[in-house]
Amino acid sequence: MTSRTTFGKLIERYGRVEIPIIQRDYAQGRADQHIVRDDFLKSLHDALCLPREDPTLPLDLDFVYGSIVNGSFQPLDGQQRLTTLFLLHWYLAWVDDCSEDFRNRIVTSRRSRFSYEVRPSSRDFINAFANYIPDISAVKCKDIAEMITDQPWYFRSWRFDPTIQAALSMLERMHEVFRKTSGLYARLIDETAPAITFQLLDLDQFDLSDDLYIKMNARGKPLTPFETFKARFEKHLEDQMKNPPPDLCNGTPLADFFSHRIDTRWSDFFWPFRCKKTATFDDAMMNLLRAVIIVTRDPEAPATSHDLADLRSMARVSGYTWFHDRGWLDQEMVLALITLLERWSAGPETFCCYLPDTRHLDEQVLFQDILTKPTSLTFQQLAQLAGYAQFLVHSPGEVDSTAFDAWMRVVSNLATNTDYNRPEDLRRSFAGLRELTLWMNDIVNHLASSDGVVRGFSREQVAEERIKAHLMGFGDGWPERLDRAERHTYFRGQIGFLLRCCGLKLGEVDAEFERLDATTASELVEPFEHYLACASQMFDDLLKHPKGSGRLWERALLAVGNFLPYVGRNRSLLTTSYDEAWGWKRLLRNAAADGRASQILKALWDQLEDPGSYAADLGGVIESATEIDPWREAILATPSVYDYGKYRMIRFSDDGGIYLLKKTQMNGRHAELFTYCLFETLASELEPYGFSVQYCEAKSTEKKPGICFTRDLSNFEIKFHLVLYEAPKKYQLYLEDSINVASGLRLRLEELGFEKDEDGFLTKIGGINKLRAKVVGLAKSLNEGD
Numbered sequence: 001m002t003s004r005t006t007f008g009k010l011i012e013r014y015g016r017v018e019i020p021i022i023q024r025d026y027a028q029g030r031a032d033q034h035i036v037r038d039d040f041l042k043s044l045h046d047a048l049c050l051p052r053e054d055p056t057l058p059l060d061l062d063f064v065y066g067s068i069v070n071g072s073f074q075p076l077d078g079q080q081r082l083t084t085l086f087l088l089h090w091y092l093a094w095v096d097d098c099s100e101d102f103r104n105r106i107v108t109s110r111r112s113r114f115s116y117e118v119r120p121s122s123r124d125f126i127n128a129f130a131n132y133i134p135d136i137s138a139v140k141c142k143d144i145a146e147m148i149t150d151q152p153w154y155f156r157s158w159r160f161d162p163t164i165q166a167a168l169s170m171l172e173r174m175h176e177v178f179r180k181t182s183g184l185y186a187r188l189i190d191e192t193a194p195a196i197t198f199q200l201l202d203l204d205q206f207d208l209s210d211d212l213y214i215k216m217n218a219r220g221k222p223l224t225p226f227e228t229f230k231a232r233f234e235k236h237l238e239d240q241m242k243n244p245p246p247d248l249c250n251g252t253p254l255a256d257f258f259s260h261r262i263d264t265r266w267s268d269f270f271w272p273f274r275c276k277k278t279a280t281f282d283d284a285m286m287n288l289l290r291a292v293i294i295v296t297r298d299p300e301a302p303a304t305s306h307d308l309a310d311l312r313s314m315a316r317v318s319g320y321t322w323f324h325d326r327g328w329l330d331q332e333m334v335l336a337l338i339t340l341l342e343r344w345s346a347g348p349e350t351f352c353c354y355l356p357d358t359r360h361l362d363e364q365v366l367f368q369d370i371l372t373k374p375t376s377l378t379f380q381q382l383a384q385l386a387g388y389a390q391f392l393v394h395s396p397g398e399v400d401s402t403a404f405d406a407w408m409r410v411v412s413n414l415a416t417n418t419d420y421n422r423p424e425d426l427r428r429s430f431a432g433l434r435e436l437t438l439w440m441n442d443i444v445n446h447l448a449s450s451d452g453v454v455r456g457f458s459r460e461q462v463a464e465e466r467i468k469a470h471l472m473g474f475g476d477g478w479p480e481r482l483d484r485a486e487r488h489t490y491f492r493g494q495i496g497f498l499l500r501c502c503g504l505k506l507g508e509v510d511a512e513f514e515r516l517d518a519t520t521a522s523e524l525v526e527p528f529e530h531y532l533a534c535a536s537q538m539f540d541d542l543l544k545h546p547k548g549s550g551r552l553w554e555r556a557l558l559a560v561g562n563f564l565p566y567v568g569r570n571r572s573l574l575t576t577s578y579d580e581a582w583g584w585k586r587l588l589r590n591a592a593a594d595g596r597a598s599q600i601l602k603a604l605w606d607q608l609e610d611p612g613s614y615a616a617d618l619g620g621v622i623e624s625a626t627e628i629d630p631w632r633e634a635i636l637a638t639p640s641v642y643d644y645g646k647y648r649m650i651r652f653s654d655d656g657g658i659y660l661l662k663k664t665q666m667n668g669r670h671a672e673l674f675t676y677c678l679f680e681t682l683a684s685e686l687e688p689y690g691f692s693v694q695y696c697e698a699k700s701t702e703k704k705p706g707i708c709f710t711r712d713l714s715n716f717e718i719k720f721h722l723v724l725y726e727a728p729k730k731y732q733l734y735l736e737d738s739i740n741v742a743s744g745l746r747l748r749l750e751e752l753g754f755e756k757d758e759d760g761f762l763t764k765i766g767g768i769n770k771l772r773a774k775v776v777g778l779a780k781s782l783n784e785g786d
Contacts, residue, residue: 028084041084041173046059064078087167144175288340309422382426494592659671706721
């Protein structure tokens with residue numbers, strides 16, 4: 001038999017409630033249980049604040065199971081809720097200046113009628129706490145835990161008792177939630193119209209043993225965040241969504257449909273993705289909810305950018321209260337969630353895919369990322385997920401895989417090749433996708449029409465997609481040709497640079513639509529195939545053979561022209577990084593958008609004929625380069641420059657100096673370009689004469705980088721430096737210790753034109769090649785003198 005009762009009636013009925021030794025410590029107040037704790041306290045607060053006649057009252061806290069042992073009621077399930085109610089009675093009595101009333105109800109002969117037998121320290125704390133009446137009001141108390149732990153009855157050793165520490169943590173949170181309330185203690189102890197109740201099940205009346213009950217219950221833990229969410233979400237569906245789309249749940253009430261599916265089909269679907277440690281899929285489900293909430297936000301709502309930032313933050317843990325209070329459990333989210341779960345769980349396989357292959361989106365990989373790291377999903381992934389979900393939600397019945405593939409090709413190309421820096425950028429993409437949904441089943445023809453403008457994504461990429469759609473309309477192998485180009489590992493759908501090399505202007509889409517017909521499109525086939533073959537080989541080599549054939553491509557392109565893009569105050573020789581500003585992808589984007597970069601690429605590729613002879617052709621381009629900048633000539637002659645820094649940054653300073661940066665700034669390690677390029681050659685020339693040659697980097701702007709070479713001379717080490725003196729062409733060669741120099745060496749240096757500078761160094765100023773000759777001549781002279 002069960003009966004609805006209150007905490008007060010439970011104490012009154014049995015005289016004493018005792019948490020038995022077989023139970024675990026109080027956990028609901030622990031920091032790692034803050035979601036359950038906060039949700040529970042909010043429910044209690046809301047119920048106590050409602051009018052007595054409110055039809056939703058009382059708040060029912062479900063079943064409390066237990067039996068009578070030695071005259072005391074011992075709960076086997078409900079320990080956490082009962083302990084929280086005990087603490088809440090004490091706290092609200094203090095707030096409303098009713099502590100004496102609380103003590104009269106709970107304490108007999110200075111012994112608490114609610115007790116913990118889990119640990120002696122827990123029992124002693126509960127007894128002392130039940131008798132304690134603070135001497136200050138709740139409003140004036142700033143730190144309730146400190147107030148309690150400062151009492152003479154509180155033992156320092158209690159800080160190691162997890163039940164006591166969890167109770168203090170719960171009281172601190174209660175202090176935040178209830179401190180400024182009044183009159184709630186009276187509502188809490190009101191037995192006529194109770195605000196909070198639970199269902200009491202006395203196991204003695206059912207003749208059930210404790211062991212059998214424990215096996216049946218098999219929990220002994222507070223509700224997980226997902227269990228809490230599920231229970232409250234089902235109530236939310238029942239109250240707020242009475243008229244779902246008729247084809248969504250086959251006519252079944254939405255709450256009933258969700259409840260049944262989550263315990264059957266969806267549970268089976270999630271089982272392979274469960275946490276192996278806990279054998280639950282709670283975290284996976286909550287992570288999916290979070291991701292679906294993100295991609296179903298209304299892009300026109302004022303709070304959306306802020307919502308997206310919060311949802312992507314790891315600082316907030318998913319939970320019903322947060323989702324509900326922010327208004328995120330709306331019909332669009334529910335529709336998307338149920339649709340996705342129904343679609344994914346529809347087949348005999350673990351995960352039912354709807355795209356014909358993984359070219360444009362790997363559904364399973366994205367799903368795994370959603371389940372394991374929703375806050376780490378990139379903006380690009382979220383834009384793809386939004387487009388993916390929209391198609392499935394708005395496709396009743398069987399999914400047209402061909403139309404879906406064409407749609408996801410466009411969505412992925414747009415998302416992957418748009419720069420996202422903040423949530424506002426993602427919000428704009430969401431808005432653009434919603435507008436496109438009307439044409440999702442015929443997206444290519446829509447883009448090829450005069451109305452095919454798309455907002456919310458990179459304008460250059462939108463223009464590229466529209467021109468490609470126009471070319472596809474001519475047939476003649478263009479759909480397959482463009483698909484082959486887009487599939488390249490590095491291009492990832494962005495091939496505007498190839499279209500630009502063919503003479504198409506992405507910035508003038510309407511004009512190109514007018515100009516392009518079947519004849520002109522046919523004329524583009526040969527050049528497009530040539531540039532695609534060159535580009536594919538070039539980037540295959542850059543990715544797979546960076547120091548071999550890839551290096552040859554880099555040098556050949558530099559021989560043709562200065563293609564280095566600006567990255568802040570620097571320029572970069574570029575890396576194969578895809579997403580960074582110093583990657584080759586940046587050059588390809590520039591080539592699609594403007595003439596300079598595309599002209600250099602085209603000029604190189606136009607010099608290549610047979611793919612089998614690329615290496616020879618590239619070598620010829622490098623060898624035949626004339627009238628090029630000295631800095632480019634130096635790099636071409638010194639391939640090791642490409643290996644100097646991780647980001648391959650070059651700083652062209654205002655005074656004409658050119659520096660290689662180890663990272664990105666001059667206040668870090670850096671080298672001067674021309675001395676660095678001379679270093680290897682000079683080392684090979686000087687080492688036969690007994691010199692040890694090193695390149696001395698600078699680590700700040702106060703030091704000058706350059707070549708250092710040393711030699712032992714009559715048991716005395718001499719050390720020379722070759723550094724930039726005055727950019728761009730004056731260099732300085734000086735002897736480090738010019739004071740103690742031997743007279744014979746001094747004479748030789750003076751004969752070579754060395755003079756004392758204002759700092760007393762024996763130095764020679766001149767062009768770098770002339771100083772190189774002086775150094776070699778000096779080395780020979782010293783060697784002959786020995």
